[in-house]
Amino acid sequence: MSIRVLVVDDQAMVRAGFRLLLADEPDIEVVAEASNGLEAVAEAARCHPDIVLMDIRMPELDGLEATRRILAADPDSRVLILTTFDLDEYVYRALRAGASGFVLKDEPPEQLIAAVRTVAGGDALLSPSITRRVIQQFTRVHQAPPPAVQTLTDREMDVFRLITRGLSNAEIGRELFISETTVKTHVTRLLQKLDLRDRAQAIVLAYQTGLFES
Secondary structure, three states: OOEEEEEEOOOHHHHHHHHHHHHOOOOEEEEEEEOOHHHHHHHHHHHOOOEEEEEOOOOOOOHHHHHHHHHHHOOOOEEEEEEOOOOHHHHHHHHHHOOOEEEEOOOOHHHHHHHHHHHHOOOOEOOHHHHHHHHHHHOOOOOOOOHHHHHOOHHHHHHHHHHHOOOOHHHHHHHHOOOHHHHHHHHHHHHHHHOOOOHHHHHHHHHHHOOOOO
């Protein structure tokens, strides 16, 4: 089953480039394009993509507000923010808007393709440098953890802690000496208990609350 992608960018050449890049991948299908945030919201409602490749700076409606509207209408969609601007403000606001990943347009093509597959698989995608800045931003002021945290088992807390370190399911499995399938089960359960859409939201929650700070 193909990963259905909506490409959103105000530059036609950029959209064409992404379409050509992804066209060669047998498991990825570009189902629509949009040139601004309003078009993105409309196209997302029409074609229900699995992944939205979203530019930030666009006319009519920027990518951050478009992300909020798309995810409010369809929580199952995943938004991968694409930008040439590696700025703290955008990283922070993109995650608060609900984005599952953040990559720069000038990264190698194979990294973009891998990013689409990573986010489609339910993982969050943040580079180590971005993760460090997000941690610094979110740890400025802590809020109380939600009561649902108390319902997590010890093993689910172990998995949660390793998610916040940016580890993949396979890496978590090796760290805890359990199978990758078991890790996936724990991840699914902790996200359900905490009413979170994906790992990006889990990371944000952990740092907002200082859950794993020593």
